[in-house]
Amino acid sequence: MTTTTAKSDLFAKTSKRQKWRMFNDKLAAWVVSLGGMSVIVAITLIFFYLLMVVLPLFEGAEIKKIQSYALPASSATASVAAANNEITSHYIIDEQGKIGVRFTSTGKAISFYTETGEVISEKALVDSPVSSFTTAESSSGVVAYGLENGSAVVVKVGFDIKYAESGKIVTPKFEYILGEDPVDVFARGESIKHLALQNGEESLTLVSISDTNRLRLSVFEYEESMFDDEISFEQSDYEVEGINYTPKKVLLDSTQRMLFIFDDLGSVYFYDISDKDDVQLYESKSLIETGSKITDIKFAAGSFSLLIGYENGRVAQWFPVRDESNNYSLAFVRDFDLGASAVSNIASEYFRKGFISSNEKGELGVHHLTAHSTLLAQNIEAGKLTHLAISPRANYLLAESEDGKLHFWHITNEYPEISVYSLWDKVWYEGYSEPEYTWQSSSASNEFEPKFSLVPLSFGTLKAAFYAMLVAMPLAILGAIYTAYFMSPKLRQTVKPTIEIMEALPTVILGFLAGLWFAPFLELNMPGVFSVVILLPLMILLFAYIWHKLPHSLVGWVPDGWQPVLLLPVIILFTWTAIAVSPAIEAAFFGGNLPTWLNDEMGIGYDQRNAMVVGFAMGFAIIPTIFSIAEDAIFSVPKHLTTGSLALGATPWQTLTKVVILTASPGIFSAVMIGFGRAVGETMIVLMATGNTPVLDFSFFEGMRTFSANIAVEMPESEVGSTHYRVLFLAALILFLFTFLFNTMAEVVRQHLRSKYSSL
């Protein structure tokens, strides 16, 4: 009885323990699988996350209709308004897109809620009949009315934000920056038919053309009084002769020095008004082909580029270009095709180089100048649009249609500056005299045109990698051949760990030595370094020949395969001598200063931190990578191939070149590829040893900027989620794909090689 209970006890205990063991096993399998899979998922996550951040760059724009309502009209009766022919001159939207201000041709500013069209208030800005209207650069908020009595009123529009119980209350405010009274322009009472103005830090310039074709420049210079914060201004007027054509529109650029007058025959007259007493005509040219007509002309953001809309549905960009003798002329830059119907209106964004266009058919287009892209072309079903206005943040649009309705739309257009063209092609940026590849991601001004060409960076990356491979390949491959084939095993045991240590050295240290020690050393001792590079192989061969010629009794005690040790003193001695003699060589041949000599005699610029320094430093960094893989490949060539070749009468050298290397060549090839991949991705050495200048120059005396250094330098300072941020992610993605591709190819080649060896 007791034995059975003991047995059943034991059995019960064992089965409990068994259950626990089984559970443990299953749990372990589950946990390990989960952990393992999550690591692998995390690794692949990198690619997908980078892609996710980059993809929005290539999305187009989207618009969504919010509301359509009747035009916010003034409180005057409809008939009075109609009698006065009250039409819209301009719209301004506030920063948040909640309030709009409509400027009418009768001098009224009507503020309304953009979402509903409900009128908030109305202000009469002038009290005599109006003959013209203009705005300054849109971000300044300055507008001006030209009156029939020859005077002008200049108003600055702003928005006051007050915080109340119900939330934010935004009210428009109008400031007469030249005083409440209109400023006199034409004293004899001629009405101002065309007006242009720009407002700057130091002065405001008003350009007026009367109905008798008189052109007058009125400059108001600001003076800040020393005693209080009052700003007063001084008006000076200048009359310009020679307007013997019929002006249709006049525009003034943001520097207040370039004047554009467009006549009714499609020509532009481009004046230099930097000296108001002596206005010069730069040039006049026709902007149209025969038969076409100009329908709208506007400035782009920054008031530098002219956007000209045509009857055939084209919008062309022109801007002033300077030649070598500092003469300006207008150049055609690029154009956009909107379809076949005439362009009815163009509106530029406030801060980005983009614009919105509409045509007679009612199609709306969203475009960007630098990227030369049309991000949206959609018919908003409202008929012909007579006025367009964009909010400052380019996220809302007001469109007035011919039938007296106002339409309010929301725009999503986050990253218009990027297109395949702007990233990889030569782009003609504002202020440049021809299209170029430039990387310049930010500047101090608000209306800056970001230049995101990836070409200088790719060029810099490839240049750095090329010079590094130039240094590393001969040293690594020849070294690998020697170590795997000729070296004595004892020496090999010391050399291999040393090369592994070389691989483990942090690149920060290589970089700082290159930048702080080697670059000045090279500049000071250039003749010495060059003579080492050129003459050292000859010295080695000379020593080898002498060694060969020496009698066997003298040299026979040195076993085979110890050549590197024999060469150590030779190399050290020669290098030391060359560097010591370098100043003498420099004094004798190059006038004591080789970099200056290069600059003066050969016209080659010399940068202390240049491609040579990077080549040596990065070469040092990738030698061990190439060395270990190549050496492994050569060492693993089956011995029977070597012995068979030798048995058939070949010399060791012939065996090496014709049998071993050929067999191991895929391994050497994959080593080179992996080394190249590593050179492309190296960051710290490039950061410290080059000048980090994004230039496109093949010279190895100049610096460069690579993708990785660019990311390291610019990423901490870029705005999260902006175009710049995403372009840097794009650079990281390119690096990732490039190295991944190279490494995979190399790995596939190596696997193939391994299977080949096992079959031999």
Add this chain to the structure above:
Amino acid sequence: MKNWIKSGAPWIWLSGATVSISLIMVVGLIGLIAVRGLSMYWPGDIHQMDVKNAQGNTEIIAGEIFDSEQVSKERLNDAGIVIETDQHIITRYLVKTGNRDVAGPDFRWVIENNIVAETFPEDIVVFERLEWGNLYGVIESIKEKAEYVVAPGATSAALWLAFNERLARATQLQEEITAIEKTEIGSINYDMERLRLKQRKLELANAFDAAARQNLENEKALLDSQYKSHQNNLANLYREIKRDSVQVKIANGTVVEVPVGHVVRAFKPNAMSIPQKMFFYVKSIWLFMTDDPREANTEGGIYPAIFGTVMMVLIMSVIVTPFGIMAAVYLREYAKQGVVTRTIRIAVNNLAGVPSIVYGVFGLGFFVYFLGGNIDQLFYPESLPAPTFGTPGIMWASLTLALLTVPVVIVATEEGLSRVPISIRQGSLALGATKWETLWKTVLPMASPAMMTGLILAVARAAGEVAPLMLVGVVKLAPSLPLDGDFPYLHLDRKFMHLGFHIFDVGFQSPNVEAARPLVYSTAFLLVCVIIVLNLAAIAIRNRLREKYKGLDH
């Protein structure tokens, strides 16, 4: 000769030469760093030279010889310096004259030809100061509260003795001041901040009632009173430390007043014997590794950088070891071998070759902004808009580096697992063990040296990688360490300093590059030592493994 060429011997010699060149480069590099790094701490003699300057007058320059250079006469002419001599090659010395606040630039080039006379006065003292770098001069007198305690004209021995007494006192006071400022007041500030966050949290939850307010007020009052008493102590200590000052006559004859409280160390290199210098040398190296940095990282020690690196590597190891081993075990033991596992292995291998900056970018975008931002929203809404985890910090840096080095650990562990002979596995299973027990009790212990090799290689790589860290958490100067005495003791959201980044920052983003250069070499030497030691350990373990398993293979 032709036969010799035909036999291929020239190529053999040339390829042997490439090996020599590589060896020379490695050894030369490490030697250069060692020599320049270690020589910084040897107290060099102070030269006092009478130098002919451009106007023809003689001026006295005193300082250490920092560097010497051989330049051609033409280069000097191009730089605007004209020497009357027949020599083509001219030697010039870079002299560290210090005295930056009273005598202009602290480094000067002196041309050998212009040196008229040179002496090594024993009385010259080197003062290492809290600000403005070194001061070189002779002690004239010592004042206490503007009255002479040791008047001018006393013997230099008496002056030196009195000065050292007062310096010891000032150093003691300085330590007390630092203890109060950093530790005590630092804790109070930290606690006050926590009170503020507590209040904000209650406000957000609409639970900030009168009782809670009263509690918080009480705690604040307590902290305030503690703060006041510390402030009183500090005021006393500052008054005490300002008491003494020493008057020093510098090379150009002016007498400078130096408050003893500003002096960190003072020594007379020309009067020290070799054993004294050796002792000083060892002490300097010790201070280098344990002191905080001064003068925008160009002087002082690198202790926070060492601490930050060690802390980050520790956290990284804690993350990478389990995950790397789990992934390797999964790949080799649990997953079905086939195309999928082969592609995964290729992918893991390739990831070791992806540039480290890409990991940094991923860490910044995904970990810091996405994960960190969400953590802030969920757990730290009271601190917003100031981010807690939504900004680079030590946790994200360790996580990024763990991701960077996980392929290394996976590959090493896989190799270790593959070396365990199948007979052992089969024997264990035959004896009735489950798969997990086989793994845990036989296979993994046998593979543990390989795992350790992998971990050591990962640590060595993490200690040297700088590029990703620049984006995810390293700073030039961290105000506090990630580990301190305030709850929760380990602050994973703090930024930290790193040895590799310190090298970059001190070498390239420093206001005074000449003074900083020896510090860069020393830090580099420390880093190289650490990495070489780790790698040699990994190599040794690996070689021992290979020997051990040679017999068991196949």
